[in-house]
Amino acid sequence: MTAVDLPAVPRVLIAESDPASRELLEQVVSSLRCDARVDSCGEGRQALDLLAQNSYDLVIADWELPGVNGLSILRGLRQQSRTPALPFILVSRRNDSASVREVLPLAPTAYLTKPLDRENLIQRLQGLLLGTVEEATNDAPVPAPGLSLSAFLERRRNVSEGAPLMTDVQVAVKRALNPGGLDLKLLEEELRTDPQVTAVLIAAANSAAQHQGGGRVQTVAQALHHLGAGQSMNLILGLTLKRCARLSVxxxxxxxxxxxxxxxxxxxxxxxxxxxxxxxxxxxxxxxxxxxxxxxxxxxxxxxxxxxxxxxxxxxxxxxxxxxxxxxxxxxxxxxxxxxxxxxxxxxxxxxxxxxxxxxxxxxxxxxxxxxxxxxxxxxxxxxxxxxxxxxxxxxxxxxxxxxx
Structure with missing residues (x-):
């Protein structure tokens, strides 16, 4: 991707109380988008003040923030009427199934557990900062005066976000959770009938396989096994934040x-x-x-x-x-x-x-x-x-x- 192809300069809020984790997040964001405008803080109230004063393309917040925690910040943002929802990555030390169940209804773009892994961070932020921030945060494309439906569809053909979701993916993930974590076999059974989820998981797994030198992935079961529970869940939940994820007409x-x-x-x-x-x-x-x-x-x-x-x-x-x-x-x-x-x-x-x-x-x-x-x-x-x-x-x-x- 050339500089000409990059989406508009993103503004990112990083709210992280741990200095080392905050520095890592700042480094990864800057390495992917040196032009990104990054605001950082270590306390929840300060994060709320920054959100009130600025318009952000991405928020990365720690659940364990002092003052107002990251989950409360996410809950407040989801109660707003913004469409589509603001991309939000929640970071936490918690990796138990009860915590995941608490987070699911708020549909974070990603849920990352500490200690943070640099390579995983890069993978999660690449799409948001290099290709999809503009798509995820802008309103639906407005037909220009005189633009016909045929011309609109011609333009959208090569950049469409795929099919609408045909199953309730949040319910599916909840059903696949057990005290030991996410049951990938049960998750496969819950989601295997959804074309969009199937295509996205297979595409993501093959991208990872190509990077790691693995074989070709051609089924949902293979994709889930290759991606693992955390990345699979992040990808699946991220689909719910996309524009027109479910059809309403x-x-x-x-x-x-x-x-x-x-x-x-x-x-x-x-x-x-x-x-x-x-x-x-x-x-x-x-x-x-x-x-x-x-x-x-x-x-x-x-x-x-x-x-x-x-x-x-x-x-x-x-x-x-x-x-x-x-x-x-x-x-x-x-x-x-x-x-x-x-x-x-x-x-x-x-x-x-x-x-x-x-x-x-x-x-x-x-x-x-x-x-x-x-x-x-x-x-x-x-x-x-x-x-x-x-x-x-x-x-x-x-x-x-x-x-x-």
């Missing part, structure tokens, strides 16, 4: 629900068929879940347009936009987030097999999509006679059993 929410259900049906058929044929089940499931990511991301951008004052003819203009731009949004997201090529190939097979030689997993994805689109109790005979079924050597009896599951 009824027409758009209805479209999203239908596309999500189609994704889930495709994913379940893919996993069941992969199990039947002794193939990689979870990778097929993820491919099915993510194949409508672009349509969901487009619906999120349509909500941005609507909330920013743009006119939207429902449902005709929504349907036309999905048909025209949905695939492009999905392709741009999968490329920008650097999802593994193998996973992208399976997603592509959902839509078309094209020419050449196909892997059995690609054939499974294509068949799963056809199954998901079939009306109830109709079309199985024709599907069994089709090319994909013949290549997989699956007949009407197997397809009938699949449909009943």
């Amino acid at each position: 009824p027409c758009l929410a209805d479209y999203a629900e239908r596309y999500w259900e189609l994704s889930l049906h495709t994913a379940e058929y893919a996993r069941t068929m992969a199990r039947l044929l002794d193939l990689e089940q979870e990778r097929c499931y993820c491919a099915g879940l993510l194949h409508r990511l672009g349509d969901l991301a487009l619906l999120r951008c349509l909500e941005e347009w609507k909330q920013a004052g743009g006119e939207l003819d429902e449902p005709e203009e929504v349907g036309n936009s999905l048909e025209r731009y949905g695939a492009g949004f999905g392709s741009a997201l999968r490329t920008r987030w650097r999802l593994p090529l193998e996973l992208r190939e399976l997603i592509a097979a959902v839509y078309s097999l094209g020419g050449g030689v196909y892997s059995r997993e690609a054939l499974v994805m294509n068949m799963a999509a056809q199954m998901a689109h079939l009306p109830a109790y109709e079309g199985l005979e024709e599907l069994a006679r089709g090319r994909t079924a013949r290549l997989l050597k699956i007949g009407l009896p197997e397809l009938t059993r699949l449909r009943r599951k």
Whole structure:
């Protein structure tokens, strides 16, 4: 990223009572953004005074601040009507599950435990200071005079923030907490049906794997294991602070629900068929879940347009936009987030097999999509006679059993 590409100069408040930790935080912020305007203090009341006097892009505060603690500062900020919420990193010596439960409803951008690790700090602050402060703190993009919906979507295609959340991630994290900490297996079960969470975790894990020399991550379970409990929770909770994280326009929410259900049906058929044929089940499931990511991301951008004052003819203009731009949004997201090529190939097979030689997993994805689109109790005979079924050597009896599951 060049200096021209950097977001506007960020203003950061660091409220930390421990001089060594405060100095480390200042050093990391300055190393990432030498132009950042940093205000530091060691007491809660002083932090509140600074917040009242200045507009910040990021706050880093210690839970154990004297006077007014960091949790109280976070609670006060979340009670304000700012949309989206101010990015806030809470630092604490507490790493027990009861403390985490207390913090969760306030949705901090990150919850970091002491002693602070420099590399972890750099990873957490890179996105906020080098790429997303502007996105996280500005209001929704306002359509310029004369800007058409088509032009707006063209501009947003390569910078969209992905799909809206389709599950309540805060509830999911709470359910996965136990006295010993965060149960990653239970967290996977709670979140595996959400396309946005799935894509973000896989993308983040692959970025970390590339940095550390690890292998390619292609499932939620692999991503959670690679990232660990703390980083996974921070990423997941951070999604709730994004603009239009949940859709509120009824027409758009209805479209999203239908596309999500189609994704889930495709994913379940893919996993069941992969199990039947002794193939990689979870990778097929993820491919099915993510194949409508672009349509969901487009619906999120349509909500941005609507909330920013743009006119939207429902449902005709929504349907036309999905048909025209949905695939492009999905392709741009999968490329920008650097999802593994193998996973992208399976997603592509959902839509078309094209020419050449196909892997059995690609054939499974294509068949799963056809199954998901079939009306109830109709079309199985024709599907069994089709090319994909013949290549997989699956007949009407197997397809009938699949449909009943």
